[in-house]
Amino acid sequence: MALEDPLAPPASEAGALQQIPTTLHINGIPHELLLAPWVILLDLLREQLQLTGTKKGCDHGQCGACTVLVGGRRIKSCLCLAVSYDGADITTVEGLADRDTGALHPLQQAFIDHDAFQCGYCTPGQLCSAVGLLNEHPPASRREIRERMSGNLCRCGAYAQIVEAIAEVAGLAERGQEPS
Incomplete structure (x- = not known):
């Protein structure tokens, strides 16, 4: 008679594996x-599909480096089981530029124009979060942009430039002409 492995899952759970x-x-x-x-x-995304633009920061959903878009809405991919998104449309930073022409997404260009990155580690998550923010509804002010982007951290402190880049694409008035 064969001995059973005491660490093996019960036969009733074998299907779950x-x-x-x-x-x-x-x-x-x-x-x-x-x-x-x-x-x-x-x-x-990173290990099996080699889409390494999405970054692993905290692995706890607190820094936003892993932000991607699912159906146009932003999620923190470090907290999500991949099988939960069967059939979903997922966009990573690699998918923001126009596939046919290679033209940058307007937010990507605005980040460049406003120097909205320093080391660049948080930039993919910041970009995906900003796209999601604009997809949700246009912000009314820079204060609203800051609040709605608060789930994405930048250790280099490029927040002012990030807000200005998003404000430009959102069509907000020049600095000082709207409530902060």
């Missing part, structure tokens, strides 16, 4: 994948 067929539409490209149910979306 199987890989799950999952289709993710990432940056307009469908990916048919077999995923373990515990694979985190951030790890899938």
Whole structure:
């Protein structure tokens, strides 16, 4: 009689360890994948699909470096199980530029024009979060931009330039002509 492994899951849980067929539409490209149910979306993007623009910062959803867009809405990919997004449209920083022409997204160009990055580590998450912010509804002020971007940290302190870049794309008046 064979001994059972005391660390093995009970037979009733064995099915939970199987890989799950999952289709993710990432940056307009469908990916048919077999995923373990515990694979985190951030790890899938970086390690399996080699989309390394999305950064791993805190791994706790507190810094925003891992922000991507799902259906145009921003999420922190370090907190999400990849299988939960079966069939979803996911956009990473690599997918913001126009695929056909290579033209930068207006926010990418505004970040360049306003020097809205220093080391650049947070920039992919800042950009995806800013796109999501504009998709939600246009901000009425720079104060609102600061509040709505507060989930994305920049250790270099480029916040003023980030806000100005977003304000430009949002069509806000020049500095000083609207409530702060």
